Amino acid sequence: MATTIETQSVDQMGGPGSVLARQRRDHAEMDRLMDRYRALEDGTERERVLKQVVQLVxxxxxxxxTVLWPAVRRAVADxxxxxxxxxxxxQEINDLVTDIERLEPGTAEREEKVTQVFALIRQDIRDEEDLVLPRLQEALDAARLRRxxxxxxxxxxxxxTHPHPGVPRRPPGNAVLGVPLSLYDRLRDGLGLGVSGPWGRRILSGLVGLLVSGAVAAIVRKRR
Structure with missing residues (x-):
């Protein structure tokens, strides 16, 4: 029986291109960024690091x-x-980060939610590395893990790169809506503070609304 991927070598996980190795690298970077956030005083750099955590998560x-959990459902008995x-x-992480993004930096309420979401992210990492990914490793050979x-x-x-509370967690809904939402998020990230005001949010919300409407219409046509 496969053990946690936390302590496995890259070769044991199927090589650096394996989905297991890629997952663990992201998890390590999440841990590093969360530790970095905690080590910094309030200010611009701390907010920049939190933004990096959110984008990566x-x-x-x-x-x-979109890709990994459907493969687990196909290959693993449970x-x-x-x-x-x-x-x-x-979903819990999504809801907490949605609240964080609405609150003013430096407030006690926001910091409490950051603490909660960091703990939840770390729990999610352990569940994935200790429970889910070892089962996938048992079911797939190294070549399939790399593909x-x-x-x-x-x-x-x-x-x-940001939370969207109403979006489905599974394909095909998340995959179809991911295209316009990714555009929205990357415009928001690129414009930075420019989208924090009401006009920036309205412009981008209008854009993503049009794109989402088109995506939903495409799903309906396909089902017909």
Whole structure:
């Protein structure tokens, strides 16, 4: 029986291109950034690091939900139960970060929610590395893990980078809506403070609304 991937070598996980190795690298970077946030005093640099945490967590989770968890459900006998647990954690993280992004930096309420979300992210990492990914490792050979890793990386690089509470956690809904939401998020990230005011939010919300409407219409046409 496969053990946690936390202590495995890269070769044991199927090589650097394996989805297991890619997941663990992202997890390590999340840990590093969260520690960095805690080590900094309030200010611009601390907010920049928090933004990096959010961008990495949400692009990573979107790739999991679009590519990785469907593979787990297909290959692992109790994959539905395992992925449902992680999806619930993802939804909690989504809700907490949505609240964080609405609150003023430096407030006690916001810092409490940051503490909560960091703890939840770390719990999610342990559930994935100790429970879900070892089961996938048992089911797939190294070549298939590398192919899955390539697909996962492709999705991650173009995934949304912020929470979207109403978006489904599973394909096809998340995959179709991911395109306009990724555009929205990357415009927001690129413009930085320019979208924090009401006019920036209205402009981008109007844009993503049009794109989402088109995506939903495409889903309806396909089902007909």
């Amino acid at each position: 949400f692009s990573h989770a979107f790739a999991e939900e 994959g539905e139960e395992l992925t449902s647990r992680v999806e619930e954690e993802h 899955l890793g390539a697909a996962w990386e492709t999705v991650r690089r173009s995934a949304p």
